[in-house]
């Protein structure tokens with residue numbers, strides 16, 4: 001039987017009293033203390049590889065990454081390849097995966113607008129069929145599953161800052177819809193499997209995250225500006241430049257994901273840094289910190305770009321005891337260092 005949620009949306013039935021599917025008998029073994037087997041889909045990507053680093057720190061964890069390398073790379077996982085507690089599988093989540101695991105962090109999905117718009121039909125398949133496949137796997141083996149959803153489910157938000165109770169303002173037929181609506185359906189699937197089959201689910205709504213290992217030509221704003229500043233190219237601010245985003249450093253985000261997985265709350269829970277900046281402010285900060293000689297150039301924007309975005313993280317604070325620690329001005333130099341190494345650009349004396 002479904003019950004009312006306790007997250008403020010009293011009229012929605014979001015939780016269930018159904019028993020979750022049974023986990024592997026190894027979990028109840030008295031004598032054999034098995035490792036926790038954790039699947040990370042999309043683990044060769046930016047956030048996924050940082051998550052793998054954290055999970056591998058715990059000697060009780062065995063980590064399996066499934067990735068099709070569309071936007072991710074083996075380089076991001078180089079230090080774990082060959083490790084006895086680590087396994088890397090080339091796998092596309094739109095195909096079923098038959099393995100035995102206890103937890104699933106489901107991240108697989110291109111995240112930068114230039115990549116998710118490159119093949120929108122594949123992006124929807126990844127979000128819908130990929131999530132169904134991972135839910136089917138979770139159901140068969142009794143695993144807990146966490147979905148990395150996005151602040152993009154709020155679309156171009158009419159409520160500011162955005163709490164989880166806001167239903168969003170999304171264009172269902174626009175060029176971003178393959179991602180926004182794809183993630184909304186993925187959230188729906190998560191809750192339907194939860195209510196219908198008693199699955200243990202967790203949903204994180206992630207707000208713009210940045211840090212080392214982002215693809216240099218990823219196309220997202222922080223990586224673009226840092227790469228441009230280091231190459232001495234103009235910083236391309238897309239018009240009007242007054243649109244805002246709130247940027248979370250990747251280690252903070254990973255900490256939030258693990259707290260959510262290990263806690264008792266299904267979510268959805270916003271994970272992001274509430275510090276809000278216009279894109280012009282971000283360009284000015286990057287220019288000041290990295291290369292005061294570059295110019296800032298206004299360029300054309302793309303359709304349906306959200307005009308403002310800032311997470312309300314009250315739930316994350318209360319339910320997970322989580323809040324981000326790294327300020328933008330402290331995180332940018334850490335990312336700069338990593339980009340300098342990869343681009344082979346030294347610091348000026």
Ligand SMILES: NC(=O)c1ccc[n+]([C@@H]2O[C@H](COP(=O)([O-])OP(=O)(O)OC[C@H]3O[C@@H](n4cnc5c(N)ncnc54)[C@H](O)[C@@H]3O)[C@@H](O)[C@H]2O)c1
Nearest residue numbers: 042045046047068069070071072092093109111206208209
């Ligand atoms: N970085 C952010 O700001 C942000 C914000 C909100 C949500 N998210 C979500 O977090 C997750 C990770 O994002 P990221 O920034 O690390 O992006 P990323 O592009 O670096 O990583 C995505 C990974 O998924 C893999 N992948 C894509 N399609 C796949 C498929 N069909 N099968 C198997 N693997 C596939 C890619 O190869 C890549 O390794 C995504 O689900 C994204 O939607 C990210």
Ligand SMILES: O=C(O)[C@H]1O[C@H](OP(=O)(O)OP(=O)(O)OC[C@H]2O[C@@H](n3ccc(=O)[nH]c3=O)[C@H](O)[C@@H]2O)[C@H](O)[C@@H](O)[C@@H]1O
Nearest residue numbers: 111112150151152206207208220221224236237238243279
């Ligand atoms: O955090 C999120 O929820 C989502 O954020 C991103 O979407 P977006 O915020 O549009 O990310 P960017 O492409 O980095 O763009 C941010 C802003 O910077 C601007 N921008 C981008 C690139 C650039 O060179 N210059 C520039 O001004 C864009 O117009 C936009 O207003 C991606 O869709 C997803 O990674 C993620 O799910």
